[in-house]
Amino acid sequence: MTSTLPALTPAELPPDAVEVGRIADAWGVKGWLKVLPFSSDAEGLLSARSWFLQPAERGGKNTFAGTVQLDIRQARIHSGAVVAWVRGVDDRDVAEGLRGARIFVPRSGFPAAAEDEYYWVDLIGLEVVNREGVALGTVRDLLPTGPQTTLVLAYEQDGKPQERLVPFVSAFVDQVDLAGRRITVDWQPDF
Template sequence: MPQPPILEASELPPDAVEVGRITDAWGVKGWFKVLPYSSDPEALLASRAWFLQPAERGAKSFFAGTVLLPIRQARTHSDTIVAWAQGVDDRDGAEALRGARIFVPRGSFPAVGDDEYYWVDLIGLAVVNREGVPLGTVRDLLPTGPQTTLVLGYEHEGKAQERMIPFVSAFVDKVDLAGCCITVDWQPDY
């Protein structure tokens, strides 16, 4: 019977951000596929230490709590990410990781340029228009071809609603991370 990889128990760093999950084995030498939660998975590719937690539901895990997974290599392949970790040397070991949630410390994220933001920093920000009218709170971001779209949650007459605004300079005037607010050129009835 194949043995699952031996993983070192660890504490989740206080600045850890969930960046993806392991979906399946890739090949026979211990590589595995990763589903990144961002269209630009640079933080996932740059980090050499991933912290894993079992899937919240669905896939059965052979470990509990948080474990450290030292990464040998991670790279893009076609439309996915593939990775190879220390202690994972065959297909059975890679399959044992299926469903695991991947976290990396925020401190290992590459620096962003001017007018660039990590999606995780935008989630939860309030969005107002130029007149100061609240439009909602960023609940999610969607890659929609050449641009990203902000998905806002708000309430109207006691019912949860959703509003989408393209995250492009034509509509986004200012992102104030410190003030937890995004100002946009958008009206509530759009």
Template sequence: MATSLHLEAANLPEDAIEVARIADAWGVKGWFKVVPHSADPEALFSAKRWFLQPSERGAKAFTGTVLLNIRQAKDHSDTVVAWAEGVDDRDAAEALRGARVFVPRSSFPSTGTDEYYWVDLIGLQVVNREGVALGQVRELMSTGPQTVLVLAYEQDGKAQERMIPFVSAFVDKVELAEKRITVDWQPDY
């Protein structure tokens, strides 16, 4: 299969964060569908340079890390579609299927007061007002009306999980530099 896929080898930036994967070709002119890992894919729209790595399984059209210069990325119905330099037809777009999309954290849009990217909260230690360690943020979960911190901790040598709503009623402060979140929550809740 002859394809017109022209990709430039690149080094993955140290602050690169995986934000999406490429699902499939979209149309015949080289556009492709993108599945963002976040409900709010602002980083995809603001970054003009995406770094791709091949999917862990399946056919690979490229190896290592490649740079994709994005001509355009936009919302379309319930998905995101994008068009990049060097991807000029449907075959080239199909060759990207399954690729993992990374963008540098430094190219994310700035957050407002009391706004945080989920990726910045993962790994933070959570303590309550009394200084009791409640666990480490393993992931965040959207439950519709609110986001929930999912904490991992150990009790009696066994891995446990604790969930705390990420709302101002329970979250006193987020200190990114100290890698800590202080909450109004008790270990036995």
């Protein structure tokens, strides 16, 4: 099924694609989109000149199938969301037809992170060990817990899946080695 919407160009999802948000609704009457980013820092979404969309998993209009590409004219933060104007989407009805669509951008297009800053997507799957070399688990998720972020580690004990939380702050994190896929922390297994 191909889209009848003029702005949607069938495309392949880039191999390093990261889901960064979803289209919440139309914004205004000129075809702008209101986007709910999945990160409090939407820089990856804002800096991308093209977005790749896939239909909503549930609850969206699903006016297209497969993966399509949108060329972004403008995108900016507005009231805690991102609003964007897309080439070929010039009226509210067309924008509403994209409600619920999932937005992906290539990870390679993200701006470089500052020193000692990391994109969450880069931390998922890293092995976490303590200073003594004891394996504590693998990063399964990250939780924003107010002033800090917490690593959610998955590990097994006695054959049963377990979960361990480690604050992702400099007081406990000694080193993040993205190339080596390892985080070293000052943390004990019984904490």
